[in-house]
Amino acid sequence: MTDQVNIIYSQRQLNAGQAAKFLGVLLMLLSAFMLPSVGWSLYYNEKFTIVPLGLSILLTLSAGAILYVFNKKQEQKNISIKEGYLIVSLSWIMISFAGALPFYLSNAIPSFTDAFFESISGFTTTGASILQDIEAVPKSLLFWRSMTHWIGGMGIIVLSVAILPILGIGGMQLFAAEAPGTTPVKLHPHIRSTAKRLWVIYVFLTMVQTLLLMLGGMDLFNSLNHSFSTMATGGFSTQNNSIAGYSPYIQYIVTLFMILAGTSFVLHYFLLKGNFKKLGTNSELKFYLLVLTVFTAVITTGVIITTNLKLEEAFRQSLFQAVSIATTTGFATTDYLEWNGFLWFLIFMLMFTGGCMGSTGGGLKMIRILVLIKNTRLELKRLLHPMAIIPLKLEKRNIPEGIASNFLAFFFLYIIVFFAGAAVMSMFGLDFKSSIGASIASLGNIGPAIGQLGPADNYSFLPAGAKWVLSFLMLLGRLELFTVLLLFSPSFWKK
Amino acid sequence: MTDQVNIIYSQRQLNAGQAAKFLGVLLMLLSAFMLPSVGWSLYYNEKFTIVPLGLSILLTLSAGAILYVFNKKQEQKNISIKEGYLIVSLSWIMISFAGALPFYLSNAIPSFTDAFFESISGFTTTGASILQDIEAVPKSLLFWRSMTHWIGGMGIIVLSVAILPILGIGGMQLFAAEAPGTTPVKLHPHIRSTAKRLWVIYVFLTMVQTLLLMLGGMDLFNSLNHSFSTMATGGFSTQNNSIAGYSPYIQYIVTLFMILAGTSFVLHYFLLKGNFKKLGTNSELKFYLLVLTVFTAVITTGVIITTNLKLEEAFRQSLFQAVSIATTTGFATTDYLEWNGFLWFLIFMLMFTGGCMGSTGGGLKMIRILVLIKNTRLELKRLLHPMAIIPLKLEKRNIPEGIASNFLAFFFLYIIVFFAGAAVMSMFGLDFKSSIGASIASLGNIGPAIGQLGPADNYSFLPAGAKWVLSFLMLLGRLELFTVLLLFSPSFWKK
Numbered sequence: 006m007t008d009q010v011n012i013i014y015s016q017r018q019l020n021a022g023q024a025a026k027f028l029g030v031l032l033m034l035l036s037a038f039m040l041p042s043v044g045w046s047l048y049y050n051e052k053f054t055i056v057p058l059g060l061s062i063l064l065t066l067s068a069g070a071i072l073y074v075f076n077k078k079q080e081q082k083n084i085s086i087k088e089g090y091l092i093v094s095l096s097w098i099m100i101s102f103a104g105a106l107p108f109y110l111s112n113a114i115p116s117f118t119d120a121f122f123e124s125i126s127g128f129t130t131t132g133a134s135i136l137q138d139i140e141a142v143p144k145s146l147l148f149w150r151s152m153t154h155w156i157g158g159m160g161i162i163v164l165s166v167a168i169l170p171i172l173g174i175g176g177m178q179l180f181a182a183e184a185p186g187t188t189p190v191k192l193h194p195h196i197r198s199t200a201k202r203l204w205v206i207y208v209f210l211t212m213v214q215t216l217l218l219m220l221g222g223m224d225l226f227n228s229l230n231h232s233f234s235t236m237a238t239g240g241f242s243t244q245n246n247s248i249a250g251y252s253p254y255i256q257y258i259v260t261l262f263m264i265l266a267g268t269s270f271v272l273h274y275f276l277l278k279g280n281f282k283k284l285g286t287n288s289e290l291k292f293y294l295l296v297l298t299v300f301t302a303v304i305t306t307g308v309i310i311t312t313n314l315k316l317e318e319a320f321r322q323s324l325f326q327a328v329s330i331a332t333t334t335g336f337a338t339t340d341y342l343e344w345n346g347f348l349w350f351l352i353f354m355l356m357f358t359g360g361c362m363g364s365t366g367g368g369l370k371m372i373r374i375l376v377l378i379k380n381t382r383l384e385l386k387r388l389l390h391p392m393a394i395i396p397l398k399l400e401k402r403n404i405p406e407g408i409a410s411n412f413l414a415f416f417f418l419y420i421i422v423f424f425a426g427a428a429v430m431s432m433f434g435l436d437f438k439s440s441i442g443a444s445i446a447s448l449g450n451i452g453p454a455i456g457q458l459g460p461a462d463n464y465s466f467l468p469a470g471a472k473w474v475l476s477f478l479m480l481l482g483r484l485e486l487f488t489v490l491l492l493f494s495p496s497f498w499k500k
Numbered sequence: 501m502t503d504q505v506n507i508i509y510s511q512r513q514l515n516a517g518q519a520a521k522f523l524g525v526l527l528m529l530l531s532a533f534m535l536p537s538v539g540w541s542l543y544y545n546e547k548f549t550i551v552p553l554g555l556s557i558l559l560t561l562s563a564g565a566i567l568y569v570f571n572k573k574q575e576q577k578n579i580s581i582k583e584g585y586l587i588v589s590l591s592w593i594m595i596s597f598a599g600a601l602p603f604y605l606s607n608a609i610p611s612f613t614d615a616f617f618e619s620i621s622g623f624t625t626t627g628a629s630i631l632q633d634i635e636a637v638p639k640s641l642l643f644w645r646s647m648t649h650w651i652g653g654m655g656i657i658v659l660s661v662a663i664l665p666i667l668g669i670g671g672m673q674l675f676a677a678e679a680p681g682t683t684p685v686k687l688h689p690h691i692r693s694t695a696k697r698l699w700v701i702y703v704f705l706t707m708v709q710t711l712l713l714m715l716g717g718m719d720l721f722n723s724l725n726h727s728f729s730t731m732a733t734g735g736f737s738t739q740n741n742s743i744a745g746y747s748p749y750i751q752y753i754v755t756l757f758m759i760l761a762g763t764s765f766v767l768h769y770f771l772l773k774g775n776f777k778k779l780g781t782n783s784e785l786k787f788y789l790l791v792l793t794v795f796t797a798v799i800t801t802g803v804i805i806t807t808n809l810k811l812e813e814a815f816r817q818s819l820f821q822a823v824s825i826a827t828t829t830g831f832a833t834t835d836y837l838e839w840n841g842f843l844w845f846l847i848f849m850l851m852f853t854g855g856c857m858g859s860t861g862g863g864l865k866m867i868r869i870l871v872l873i874k875n876t877r878l879e880l881k882r883l884l885h886p887m888a889i890i891p892l893k894l895e896k897r898n899i900p901e902g903i904a905s906n907f908l909a910f911f912f913l914y915i916i917v918f919f920a921g922a923a924v925m926s927m928f929g930l931d932f933k934s935s936i937g938a939s940i941a942s943l944g945n946i947g948p949a950i951g952q953l954g955p956a957d958n959y960s961f962l963p964a965g966a967k968w969v970l971s972f973l974m975l976l977g978r979l980e981l982f983t984v985l986l987l988f989s990p991s992f993w994k995k
Contacts, residue, residue: 086884172883350926350935354919377912384909385989388667388982389581397905406901410892413908414879417872420915424849431845437950438932440845455932487883494880 024091026076028099032069035100036062038156039107039149045226046145054145057111065103089172090491093164097480100156101125107149113142118469125476127153129483130161130365132240132335132452133475135465139245144226147243151230155211158237158365161483162207162270163200166363169485203270206277211236214262221255235262238366240335240452247337247460253321256338260325267293267332269363288400289361289372296371300327300355304348311345331355333367335452337460353455356445367450367482369419373412375399380409418486423448426478433471443471447478519586521571523594527564530595531557533651534602534644540721541640549640552606560598584667585986588659592975595651596620602644608637613964620971622648624978625656625860627735627830627947628970630960634740639721642738646725650706653732653860656978657702657765658695661858664980698765701772706731709757716750730757733861735830735947742832742955748816751833755820762788762827764858783895784856784867791866795822795850799843806840826850828862830947832955848950851940862945862977864914868907870894875904913981918943921973928966938966942973 039062046054104124108114114123119135126133127150136142142150211232218228230243244250248259265273272290275283284290304323308314314322325338330352341349359368379397386395397404426444435443435457442454443464453460464472481489491497534557541549599619603609609618614630621628622645631637637645706727713723725738739745743754760768767785770778779785799818803809809817820833825847836844854863874892881890892899921939930938930952937949938959948955959967976984986992 086886090883346929346931346935347923347927350923350932353932354923357919377908380905381909381913381916384906385982385986386991388585388986389989389991391581406905409905409908410875410901411879413872413904413911414876416908417911418876421876424852428842428845428849432842434841436841437845437848440841487880491880491883494884496881496884 020085020088021091022076022078024088024095025072027092028095029069029072029074029076031096032065032072032099032103034069035103035156036066036069038152039065042107042145042149042152045148046143049144051143051145054107054111054113054143058107058145058149060110061103061106064106068103086172087497089168090488090497093168093172093484094480094489094492096160097125097128097157097484101128101476101480104128104149104153107146111143111146113146116469118472119465122464122472122476123150124153125479126452127151127239127241128157128160129450129479130154130157130237130239130333130367131447131450131479131483132234133446133454133458133464133479134241134452135463135472137463137465139243144243148226148230150241151233151239151243154237154239154241155233157483158233158239158266159204159207161237161365162203162363164484166203166269166271167199169488172488202274206270206273207236210262210265210273214258217258218255221252221258223251223255231259232262234336235259235334236266236365238263238266238332238334238360238364238450240329242336248325249338251338253317256321256325259336260321260328263328263332263334263336264297266334267328267360267364267366269361270365271363272361286400289375292375293361293371296355296358297324297328297331300331300351304344304351307345307348307351311348326352327355330451330453331358332360332364333449333451335446335460337453340459340461342455342459342461349455353442353445356449356451356454359449369416369449373415376404376409376412377416380412415486418490419448422478422481422486426474429474430471433468433474435467435471443467443475444478447475448482450479450482515580515583516586517571517573519583519590520567522587523590524564524567524569524571526591527560527567527594527598529564530598530651531560531564533647534560537602537640537644537647540643541638544639546638546640549602549606549608549638553602553640553644555605556598556601559601563598581667582992584663585983585992588663588667588979589975589984589987591655592620592623592652592979596623596971596975599623599644599648602641606638606641608641611964613967614960617959617967617971618645619648620974621947622646622734622736623652623655624945624974625649625652625732625734625828625862626942626945626974626978627729628941628949628953628959628974629736629947630958630967632958632960634738639738643721643725645736646728646734646738649732649734649736650728652978653728653734653761654699654702656732656860657698657858659979661698661764661766662694664983667983697769701765701768702731705757705760705768709753712753713750716747716753718746718750726754727757729831730754730829731761731860733758733761733827733829733855733859733945735824737831743820744833748812751816751820754831755816755823758823758827758829758831759792761829762823762855762859762861764856765860766858767856781895784870787870788856788866791850791853792819792823792826795826795846799839799846802840802843802846806843821847822850825946825948826853827855827859828944828946830941830955832948835954835956837950837954837956844950848937848940851944851946851949854944864911864944868910871899871904871907872911875907910981913985914943917973917976917981921969924969925966928963928969930962930966938962938970939973942970943977945974945977 039058043055043058046058101121101124104127105117105120108123109117109120114120114135122135139147214232214235215228218231219225227243234241242248248256268290272284272287301324304327305320308319308323309316312319322339326341329336341352357369358374359370360366362370362372376399379399383395383397397409423444426448427440430440430443431437438456439458442456442458446452446454446458458464534553538550538553541553596616596619599622600612600615603618604612604615609615609630617630709727709730710723713726714720722738729736737743743751763785767779767782796819799822800815803814803818804811807814817834821836824831836847852864853869854865855861857865857867871894874894878890878892892904918939921943922935925935925938926932933951934953937951937953941947941949941953953959
């Protein structure tokens with residue numbers, strides 16, 4: 006992921022060795038990320054977790070080394086487009102398997118299905134958990150659990166800003182350097198340096214949030230864990246009742262950083278460089294803030310009318326829950342399912358929006374919804390003026406025709422996969438609400454859903470098969486559908 | 501609707517008088533369609549319905565005559581595009597108001613909201629009913645109720661084959677004479693003659709079904725009523741338990757004619773002219789039959805596994821329910837909500853498909869889903885071959901770019917309206933399932949939904965506000981969304 010690579014469109018041959026070498030490097034890196042957990046293990050005197058953690062590191066490192074050594078001769082600097090897809094999908098799958106090891110080997114999660122579910126839920130920044138008593142889990146393992154979110158978030162930033170746009174997935178090229186027009190948002194042509202710049206911002210924001218949480222009285226361990234979860238829009242907490250037990254100050258800090266994490270990291274980059282104009286003219290940002298404002302206002306009003314809460318608390322709860330779901334984080338300060346049906350229906354609708362493109366948020370993404378709304382309004386205009394040619398515009402530049410068909414395909418596929426996922430869940434015996442909830446909460450990388458899978462529940466009671474299907478939905482959603490589905494297309498494997 | 505008119509794109513001025521004159525003619529025609537009910541009133545000796553029916557005829561006729569006489573001077577042969585939209589929407593609204601009169605004036609439905617709901621549910625061929633005891637309603641009024649379906653179906657055929665394609669609504673021009681390519685499906689250039697040809701087929705099929713039902717032992721009254729309902733893909737029955745009480749023969753006949761009614765009437769025209777080639781090459785027909793076959797097969801298997809029914813009965817029930825929902829008819833021979841959750845989830849998914857374009861069926865329509873699937877598959881191909889130009893094809897001819905964006909807008913808007921409708925229903929206090937069900941069953945012009953609004957329930961318990969919102973959803977769905985929504989666009993009313 007940190008290699009300076011060029012993706013060659015014309016080269017169609019699949020070089021599996023090249024992909025394997027890359028995955029080897031990735032696994033070796035992953036094992037290094039497991040080391041801090043050993044530190045916490047020592048600090049909290051959880052000696053029984055040291056052997057399982059050590060073993061996980063060793064296994065991951067060895068697997069990575071083997072993959073690397075056996076494919077070392079691959080000298081190619083360029084990777085083909087097919088290798089790009091293969092590497093992206095396999096990366097998430099392999100780190101999810103490796104990431105399950107600490108949970109499984111320590112017996113903190115005795116079932117491998119559950120351990121894998123927890124791990125892929127972490128790396129896809131979903132935050133759906135099978136843990137029934139989070140606080141009973143050793144702190145070193147909880148730290149690894151939050152770390153999976155943080156690593157996943159790092160991966161997603163690079164993926165969405167530097168890799169997927171080049172591959173042309175789901176209209177993301179709109180966002181990328183390749184987009185034609187007069188105001189290219191080209192960040193930097195090379196993946197390596199793009200990644201570095203954005204990671205610096207990611208690490209910086211994580212540090213700031215950690216400090217601000219500590220200022221609110223949270224200890225270092227919990228502050229780090231929650232900051233990892235927030236910046237990745239993940240949602241794993243170290244507490245059974247998520248953020249509900251913390252002070253209003255802490256809840257507002259988490260809210261603020263969820264909003265930041267749901268914003269494009271390219272915008273953070275411009276912000277840090279003092280380019281405020283880019284922020285003011287960004288349509289997606291405006292739309293994102295508008296959606297959050299409108300939903301929060303309506304929900305706050307509803308909460309005030311239907312409960313005894315005072316204005317500040319009603320506002321804080323509504324804002325937190327709306328932001329948490331819309332950004333696909335999944336933290337909770339209250340159980341929205343206990344609200345009036347209309348209010349949690351609004352939360353349910355927010356499950357379909359997702360964060361901004363280039364953020365760590367999942368879901369459909371704000372810009373796709375914005376472009377789809379614009380296209381629909383244009384269609385109305387076109388009907389009244391059938392002879393006129395009215396182009397689709399965003400920030401004063403035309404959106405190429407190809408992008409519209411890209412968005413169409415993405416939106417349609419998203420809805421189809423959502424329905425299919427819900428149908429499979431109902432086959433596993435889940436009721437209607439829970440089936441629908443499990444599907445969208447996994448596909449949208451949210452975590453808490455509706456029905457029996459609300460913010461106060463967990464996914465442990467599901468049959469093993471359902472957990473594997475939901476894991477697949479998380480992967481599909483996180484990698485923008487096409488990246489994964491391409492691997493199932495026969496023509497992908499044709500020579 | 502039977503005038504030989506030309507729609508002029510360039511003429512933007514809205515001539516309200518022209519529209520009023522047309523609506524006057526329509527209302528006068530409508531009053532004539534009320535006459536047969538008087539006949540049944542006499543036949544069944546329901547004397548108390550004669551005065552209300554007579555009054556309804558008089559009121560409708562007078563209103564029509566007034567509109568016509570005051571705008572008689574409008575000599576224009578051509579109508580502008582804006583008048584086209586206005587006439588289409590107002591037609592359905594006005595006939596729904598007039599159609600409510602017999603129910604309301606006879607006190608068979610004492611609330612005007614309910615009477616209007618029943619009437620618009622009829623004219624939009626939805627079939628959602630507020631009647632708690634259908635068999636207690638005078639037969640003459642039940643006949644009028646079925647007649648509203650039949651008239652609505654007639655309107656829809658002309659609208660979808662001859663009017664909406666010219667206006668360019670929702671990608672329907674794909675279907676129309678204007679579609680470019682080597683195989684134009686131009687039926688006939690003039691609305692008047694197109695309408696006549698298709699109506700002859702509609703009347704013919706209604707007669708054949710009536711005869712076949714009578715051969716199965718159903719009396720003339722019930723045969724006519726059910727044939728009206730079937731051919732319009734409406735769903736109103738004269739029996740409280742819909743088609744469940746009738747023989748397997750009758751259930752199969754109704755199934756067959758639901759399938760026919762869900763097929764494009766242009767295909768029926770070609771079939772009757774002996775042009776079988778057109779049928780064999782029609783992608784939408786193949787897709788429609790494929791969807792029905794696959795869903796019936798899966799549901800039949802599921803019903804056999806989860807119930808004690810034997811093969812024939814399981815197949816007949818599964819086929820009937822799948823066809824009834826997919827074609828948006830809404831008849832029932834069993835309560836699918838009593839099936840296993842996965843099985844009725846499949847029925848719920850069929851609520852989103854709809855019939856073929858150019859049929860009397862509502863919903864998204866098979867061809868839109870087919871084109872969306874094709875576009876998604878193409879997108880996968882395009883990702884692997886970014887340099888290639890791969891056009892979207894249907895029946896070997898390219899689908900123009902504009903159509904894809906049309907379909908995109910339609911699909912997106914359909915999903916948005918569905919969500920908004922469900923949100924409003926939950927505001928009226930309906931539970932999650934019923935909110936979702938009411939929204940899609942109204943928007944898709946189906947009738948029976950899920951939750952508290954299944955095939956064994958009715959819509960009477962809803963608050964009045966909810967009934968008006970659902971009435972609006974029925975209208976939106978029936979007129980392909982844009983036709984109605986355009987009227988809410990400020991630029992529509994600009995001079």
